[in-house]
Amino acid sequence: MSNWHDVGVPTDFSEDEPRAVMAAGEPVAVFRLGDELFALHDLCTHERVPLSEGFIEDGCIECPLHQGLFDIRTGAPRKAPCTVPVRTYPIRIADGRVEVDVAGAEALA
Amino acid sequence: MAETLTTDSGTHAADRDVFFPQPDGSRVPYAVFSSQEVYDREQERIYRGPHWSFVALACEIPNLNDFKSTFVGDTPVVVTRTADGFACWVNRCAHRGAIVCREKHGNAASHTCVYHQWNYSCEGDLQGVPFRRGQKQGDIMLVGMAKAFDPAQHGLRKLRVAEYKGLLFATFSDDTPDIEDYLGPQMLPWVDRLFHKPIVYLGCTRQYSKSNWKLYFENVKDPYHASLLHLFHTTFNIFRVGMSARSIPDATHGLHSLITVTKPSVETNTASAYTDQKIRSMQDGFALEDPYVLGQIPEYEENCTNQIQPIFPQLVIQQIHNTLVARQLLPKGPSNFELVFHFFGYEDDTPELRELRLLQANLVGPAGYISMEDTEATELVQRGTARDGDKTSFMGMGLDAPDQTNSNITENLIRRFWAGYQRTMGY
Numbered sequence: 298m299s300n301w302h303d304v305g306v307p308t309d310f311s312e313d314e315p316r317a318v319m320a321a322g323e324p325v326a327v328f329r330l331g332d333e334l335f336a337l338h339d340l341c342t343h344e345r346v347p348l349s350e351g352f353i354e355d356g357c358i359e360c361p362l363h364q365g366l367f368d369i370r371t372g373a374p375r376k377a378p379c380t381v382p383v384r385t386y387p388i389r390i391a392d393g394r395v396e397v398d399v400a401g402a403e404a405l406a
Numbered sequence: 407m408a409e410t411l412t413t414d415s416g417t418h419a420a421d422r423d424v425f426f427p428q429p430d431g432s433r434v435p436y437a438v439f440s441s442q443e444v445y446d447r448e449q450e451r452i453y454r455g456p457h458w459s460f461v462a463l464a465c466e467i468p469n470l471n472d473f474k475s476t477f478v479g480d481t482p483v484v485v486t487r488t489a490d491g492f493a494c495w496v497n498r499c500a501h502r503g504a505i506v507c508r509e510k511h512g513n514a515a516s517h518t519c520v521y522h523q524w525n526y527s528c529e530g531d532l533q534g535v536p537f538r539r540g541q542k543q544g545d546i547m548l549v550g551m552a553k554a555f556d557p558a559q560h561g562l563r564k565l566r567v568a569e570y571k572g573l574l575f576a577t578f579s580d581d582t583p584d585i586e587d588y589l590g591p592q593m594l595p596w597v598d599r600l601f602h603k604p605i606v607y608l609g610c611t612r613q614y615s616k617s618n619w620k621l622y623f624e625n626v627k628d629p630y631h632a633s634l635l636h637l638f639h640t641t642f643n644i645f646r647v648g649m650s651a652r653s654i655p656d657a658t659h660g661l662h663s664l665i666t667v668t669k670p671s672v673e674t675n676t677a678s679a680y681t682d683q684k685i686r687s688m689q690d691g692f693a694l695e696d697p698y699v700l701g702q703i704p705e706y707e708e709n710c711t712n713q714i715q716p717i718f719p720q721l722v723i724q725q726i727h728n729t730l731v732a733r734q735l736l737p738k739g740p741s742n743f744e745l746v747f748h749f750f751g752y753e754d755d756t757p758e759l760r761e762l763r764l765l766q767a768n769l770v771g772p773a774g775y776i777s778m779e780d781t782e783a784t785e786l787v788q789r790g791t792a793r794d795g796d797k798t799s800f801m802g803m804g805l806d807a808p809d810q811t812n813s814n815i816t817e818n819l820i821r822r823f824w825a826g827y828q829r830t831m832g833y
Contacts (some may be wrong), residue, residue, distance in 0.1 A: 314542075343525075344518065358822055360789040361541070363518075363534025378516035378525050379531045 299387075299402030305373040307390055310334055315358060317349035324349075325386060327395070328369045330356060332385035333371050336397045343373070348383065414802060424833050431824030432805060432817075437795030439618035439788060444831075445740040451831055452719050453479025453737075455771060457580040458568060458575035460721030461485050461494060463732055463748055465607040466511065469526050474511045477736045478576055478720070484517070485574060486528040492811060493577040495530030495562035506548030506562070511768065524605035530562035571601035574730065586808070588718065592654055593662050595733055596715055599706060608749040609762065613772035613781065615745060619719075619737040620785035620827070622745065625735075625821055626716045629653060629665050630803055631815035635783055638775040641692055642700070649711075661718035666710045667814065684723060699766060699775075702727040703759050720828075726776070728759060729766035741788055745781065747771045 303321035307321070308397050310316055310329045317339055320323050324339035326349035339347045346362045353359075357366040364381030372385040387398040423463060424444060428432050438444050445751045453459060462485045467474055473486040482497035483505045491620040499506050499519040506519045506526065516533060518525045534557070536756065540550030565576040568585035575585055587764060589597055615622070625631070629651065633639050649667050656662035694700065702711065705728065715723040722733035734746040751763050770777040791797070804816030811818075827833075 343516075344523065350542065359539075360534070361539070362523060362536045364538060365534060377527060378518075380515055 301339040301389070301396040301398050304397050307334070307395055307397050309406050310395065313353070315351065315353060317347060318397070320386070323399045325397055325399070326358070328353065328358065328389065330369060334388045334390070334395060336367065336386040337367065337372055340383070341365070341379065342381035342383050343379045347378070350369070352360060356368050370382070372381040388394045416580065420615075424831075425796070426824070426828050426833055429825065429828070430805075430808070431821035431828070432801050434801075434824055435796060435798050436791035439469045439621060439793060439826075440740050440792050442740055443740045445579075445735055445737070448737070449479045450480075452482065454575070454578045455830070456579045457578050457719055458582055458585055458588050458717075459719060459730065460573060460717065461567075461576045462574045462732055463572055463605065463607055463648060463750060464569060464574055465750065466748070467492075468607075469513060472508075472511070472513050472519075473507065473528065475509065476734070478565065478578065480644035480737055480739070482730035483576060485567070486518050488529050492574055493529045494565040494574075495526075495592075497516055498562070498566070499524055500560040500562060500684070501535070502534060525817065526562055530564050532557040532560045532562075541779060542787050555569050559566075571598065571724070573597070575721075579738045589655050590658050590662065593664065593715065595715065596664050596666075596713060597717075597723060600713065600723060600730060604753040605730075605750045606753055608704055608751055608767075609831050610749065611698060611767075611771035613745050614738070615784055616741060616782035617737055617781065617788035619743040621734055621787050622743060622781070623716060623718075624820050625780050626714055627663050627665070627819035628817065629714075630817060631783070632776075632814070634805050635774045635779050637779070642694060651812055653813060653816055653819050654811050655819055655822040656826075659718075660819075660826040661823070661830070663716055664713065664818040665714040665814065665819070666708075667712040668708060668710045698762075700727065700767060703758070703762060703764060724770065726769055727766050728761065728762045729769055731770060741792075745772075 300321065304318040304320055304327065310327050312329045315326045315328050318327055326337045326339040328335045335349060339349050341348055341360045343365055344362050346360060348358050348360060351359045351361045356369055358369055359366050360379065363378050366376035367379060367383050369373055372383040374380050374382060388395050424437050425436055426435060443477050448707060461476050462474050467485065467487045470487055470489060473484050475484050477483060482505060484493050485492060485494045485498045497505050497507050499520055501524045504519050506522045507517050514529055523536045527533055535551060538551045541548045565578055570585045617804045649669055652664060652666040654664045711727060713725040717723065720735050724731040730750050732748045734748060736744040738744055749767055751760055769775050771777065800819055801817040804810060804813060804818050808818060
């Protein structure tokens, strides 16, 4: 069952920096890669720190605490100490609004 | 209690020049048991020197990323099982020196210092530090770690690790020989005897003794005391005429050694042998209600009742009847040590054999029937010698037969130890 939540307009999200939003009480980090938007649960799976405070590099988000990396598209860990995938959320643009489906959180394939 | 004796001038009474009056190790100046100066020199020349310190049984950390906190000398280290084998690193953050790993054992893919969250791989390599790239504050970017900072240069200090048949050793020194050469040809067959097939970890006991670590080394090289100090032995007449003995030093330096006791083959001993012979004390009225604890299920080619084998400086391998132990000896300053008895069995133990091993754990450890007096005796020496550092012990038992290796009424092994110690320490 989908559960779309409005988190802003497309111009709120830039390629340079992730943006922290809340959707139905869940912290979500939203990323832009070119024309596409991606949403990850905004908490590193290694230590408890928001990924949205990290740095974007080559399609990955670098955790500000230990420089571990996650693939922004899939949530897969790309560099130690991160070893557990971070949750991804479906994200879409509908009627000029950006929406995140928190109920539709996907486990990494 | 081992009080610290201090003179008016503030110097410790035992802090005097160390002088061994005999090169044969028969007279040991008591200063070596209480001097901080001697202790510090040992940390450098022995534990940081070309010696392998026993740190763990491999079966204590059976799975990938398992770890154990322990010590090499008094330096805290962590031993981990990695994808490639084993690693050992000094448990001290490369940032500000805090202990990184605060647990005795566990499983962790990485280790984080609580102070500033510096994070290390289980190999000891630095993986990340908080705010390395600085921190965003609105539109401003606050500066982070120095640009020149290279994580590869800030890993934990690594030790060399060697595994020999399930025993793990670590050393700080590049000059330490290969582990097989270090153990040497006199010791190897006896290490092999107890570690000839896969072992399993059964648990440990821990105890502290308010005495110097070398007093325990003397103790495990001293078969002379066994029938005299340990009342359980004499009460139940466990050591008897007709037993054959070995007391063999390591030929290279004398720091390792071996003691064995073997009963005559006619007496292939089980609990029933004790019962049949109506084992009883010399004082009437004492007998074991259940002599099963002194039984022995034969499991080696030579059915020794005892094998006591100190491997300098942190290990004593032990087989007493069917109880198998790797004792770890850890110095804690000049007048304290910790002693950990790591009990093990074999993977293919029968239930009966395993049960007997566990039962016979009662023989050793802090409250062991035949070992509880040992650390009491070493404390008596510590207390008796604290003041007179320039006075010496006298060890003359077997002195006139230095090459005799078939006696257990001898102090040969202790003398060889002290001769080796003098060379190692430059005394």
